[in-house]
Amino acid sequence: xxxxxTLRAALVDQLTARGALTDPxxxxxxxxxxxxxxxxxxxxxxxxxxxxxxxxxxxxxPGWLEGVYTDRTLITQLDGRTSPEDIAExxxxxxxxxxxxLPSLVLGMWQQLGADVGHQVLEVGxxxxxxxxxxxxxxxxxxxTSIEYDPQVAAxxxxxTRAAGFAPRLITGDGLGGDPNGGPFDRLxxxxxVRYLPMAWLRQVKPGGRVLVTLSGWSYAxxxxxxxxxxxxxxxxxxxxxxxxxxIARPHDRPPRPTLALLPGEQRASRIDPAKLDxxxxxxVAQLAAPSAERMGACGQQxxxxxxxxxxxxxxxxPDGGWTVVQRGPxxxxxxxxAAIEAWQSAGEPHQDxxxxxxxxxxxxxxxxxxxxxxxxxxx
Numbered sequence: 001x002x003x004x005x006t007l008r009a010a011l012v013d014q015l016t017a018r019g020a021l022t023d024p025x026x027x028x029x030x031x032x033x034x035x036x037x038x039x040x041x042x043x044x045x046x047x048x049x050x051x052x053x054x055x056x057x058x059x060x061x062p063g064w065l066e067g068v069y070t071d072r073t074l075i076t077q078l079d080g081r082t083s084p085e086d087i088a089e090x091x092x093x094x095x096x097x098x099x100x101x102l103p104s105l106v107l108g109m110w111q112q113l114g115a116d117v118g119h120q121v122l123e124v125g126x127x128x129x130x131x132x133x134x135x136x137x138x139x140x141x142x143x144x145t146s147i148e149y150d151p152q153v154a155a156x157x158x159x160x161t162r163a164a165g166f167a168p169r170l171i172t173g174d175g176l177g178g179d180p181n182g183g184p185f186d187r188l189x190x191x192x193x194v195r196y197l198p199m200a201w202l203r204q205v206k207p208g209g210r211v212l213v214t215l216s217g218w219s220y221a222x223x224x225x226x227x228x229x230x231x232x233x234x235x236x237x238x239x240x241x242x243x244x245x246x247x248i249a250r251p252h253d254r255p256p257r258p259t260l261a262l263l264p265g266e267q268r269a270s271r272i273d274p275a276k277l278d279x280x281x282x283x284x285v286a287q288l289a290a291p292s293a294e295r296m297g298a299c300g301q302q303x304x305x306x307x308x309x310x311x312x313x314x315x316x317x318x319p320d321g322g323w324t325v326v327q328r329g330p331x332x333x334x335x336x337x338x339a340a341i342e343a344w345q346s347a348g349e350p351h352q353d354x355x356x357x358x359x360x361x362x363x364x365x366x367x368x369x370x371x372x373x374x375x376x377x378x379x380x
Contacts, residue, residue, distance in 0.1 A: 008031065011103065015030070015103065015107065020104040021111075026138060030107055038160045052093075055090045055092070076128055079097060101191060110134060115186070117138075119187050122204065123145070123146040124201075124249075125148065127191055130160075132146045136161070175249070185205050196215075207232070215378070221295075235358075243280055270338065282344070293307065297314070311328065354368060
């Protein structure tokens, strides 16, 4: 076997031993699809850099192939335009805008989706094309359509997919609008996160079909949800165990804001420990309660800034113990977050798999425990 084959087989063995790969059909796909064709170069974070800087790792560089076959996410674009090939001087800085997601997550999601041969599947977010190639190998070229928003990323993915010997239907465009031809599909899988479920998806997936998507927001908390489509524009489902995050779909990302100025406001004692917002599920609950707010801060000193209204909330340690919150603007952000965190605490602070979601044309509601339990509306 070649070095690539050996490394790929070792990664598959590792994922199987960890329980990330349980379906023999997807094991076969993971063994067959060469990831290096889709990640000819990538950005590696520079150790101990703040803010994070990156070095470009290109084909042939020491450790390049070993990095490709490590179970980690490989960043392939910064700031929506810069690829590793564009970097003349190292290191580089910027915000990650495209990547090849860690194989265990990609394969885990394909298995959770429950797609089988004969199903028509829509993938939103082609990215590097690695996930697309896995799907094409398992389902057949004619059963998979994949949409990529970024033309540069789409062109590279198309070339890599062809080089790997696959020919699924590839579209360049806004995946939030679904397939321009309208489907229908049996399954939809999204490799980007969204603030709410696009209605086009729920009209293009057949009743009885499934949608697997990561829900996120402007505070960048995330939850992976699997929904059953019950009718045109209608679905119900639950969040899944584990910890999943994806870059937010560019049309759903927050608008740019000026430098934040912390302004005076009304003060009171906080009823909750602000450090709860630093936990995985606590941050998710807070985001549900204040969906148009951006969250900053850590170690309990939280800052919430509402993108839509300019409302603010920030917490400060009280010298006598506890925390003080300062709020200003038309929305009392901390009041909203506090009530949601208290409802979650009353339920025992469960993981996100205790949450469900019901979607209709009128509203998208995330609920805790059962549909008649505490709930919050997504910002459709």
